[in-house]
Amino acid sequence: MIGEGxxxxxxxxxxxxxxFRQNKRIIGRKSFGILVGRRERHDQSIFVYIEDIMPVGKLEGVRDTLTDIRWIxxxxxxxxxxxNQQILGWYGVRTGWNAMMMEEDQFIHQSFxxxxFQVMCLLDDKADDLSFYIWEAGRLRRYNGCGLYSKAKGQQKDIKHTYYAKWIIVLISVASLVYFLYPKYMDFKTNRISYNGNETQKIDTDKEKxxxxxxxxxxxxxxxxTIGDLEDALEHREQEIKTMEVKLQDSTNLKEEKIxxxxxxxxxxxLSRKFYGHSRYGEALGKINRIADHKTLQVGSYLIIPTQGTIEKVHVEIKKDKNKEKYKNMGG
Known part of the structure; x- marks a missing residue:
């Protein structure tokens, strides 16, 4: 059984x-992301070592935008x-909520x-509070203990260097670009001297300059x-993706039951992909229509196609049952 022990x-x-820094940025603020690292088994316990993060976007509204396509x-x-690292869970930052779990947080964790061994890390940057949530008997429960440790002095220096590494790379790239674009200084500044007898004549380099x-x-x-064209193309592509996500959301929001x-x-x-936009509800459709063999369907028979809310509830119940079965098999 998964628990603090x-x-x-x-x-x-x-x-x-x-x-916290990701959430406080004026431009590119990101309050939702993925926790990565490694996990090890020691005796009867699983040790989860969170070593890095990948910011993804804003936590507000992520439940509606984190589709199967975007998750892939x-x-x-x-x-x-x-x-070389594993997905150990996710994090979310909210201001003024004391790192408490909300219904939207439960949906994200149960679905993805x-x-x-995957954990949820919620933070309140105003109260400087952090809470972990873990699976226990098929439910999410708050993990008592901050789970934080301080790096050694030498290691902290390495972290600081890593944090600024990307900016150093940018500066080196810009300097290299200027170096190759800018003509060699001496080729345009050096005056050519020609000699005619005892008279020295200076060749005019104004035209070369x-x-x-x-x-x-x-x-x-x-x-x-070229940079402007690439930025325009990127912006156009992002807009197309947003439009496709909106269309997909609208097309899959089935509000009335169908036959x-x-x-x-x-x-x-x-059928799941046709009515809901993805194939993950196939098992839930089988359960609702009491179909034991999902591979064959009788031509001419009638199926109930429930609403989006109903099919989602059944889907979550099936996942919970599977999780319980996992825990039993693990000796929980």
Whole structure:
């Protein structure tokens, strides 16, 4: 059984401050993200070591936007960024709620973080409060104990260096770009001297300077145009994704119960995708219509297609039953 005697949480205190910083940004504020790290089994306990985070977006409204499609995209980004680490849960920052769990938080955890070792970390940056929540007997319960530890002095220095690493990389990239775009100084400043007998004549380099400066300006303008085009394309793509998410949400928000006549080739997963936008409700449709064999459907028979709220409740109940079965198999 998952509980405080079974699961132990460890997170560096410096990571807590990183979570607060993400939420206090004026631009790009992110109050929802993923906890990553490693887990180890020692005797009868699971030790969860939270080592890093991946900010995703704002916690407000994440329940409506965290669809199956977006969750797959988040997992793909996590694998690329943290190839040797596991998803240990998620975090959310709210101001003035004393790190208390809300109904929306329960939905997020039950839908996307159902593994027994995955935890929820809620923070209140106003009260400087942090709370962990863990699975216990198929329910979410507050974990007593902050689970924080301080890094050694040398390790803290490494964390600070890591925090500024990306800015150092940006500065180096900009400096390299300027170096290659800017003509070699000596090629345009050095005066060529020609000798005719005993008389030294200075060659005028004004035209070379003018040519070099014109070429440099043209290259900078072309680079700025390319950057602008890429930014416009990125903004357009983000807008398309938002539009698709809204359309998907609208199309899958089934508000009235329907009766559907089974056609040749239909499966419960296909019907779930057709009426709700994704295939995860196939098992719930089978339970509602008392279908034991999900692989075959009788052509011409009629199925009940419930509302979005009803199918979601049945789906959550099925997941809870599966979690309970997991705990039994683990010896809980």
């Amino acid at each position: 079974y699961i132990k949480i460890f997170m560096p205190e410096s990571l807590k401050h990183s979570l 995209d988040i997992k793909t980004r996590l694998i690329k960024r943290f190839p 973080f159902a593994d027994p 003018e040519y070099g400066e014109t070429k440099e300006n043209d290259e900078i303008l072309a680079l700025k145009k 559907y006549k089974v056609q040749a080739g239909d499966t419960l997963s296909d």
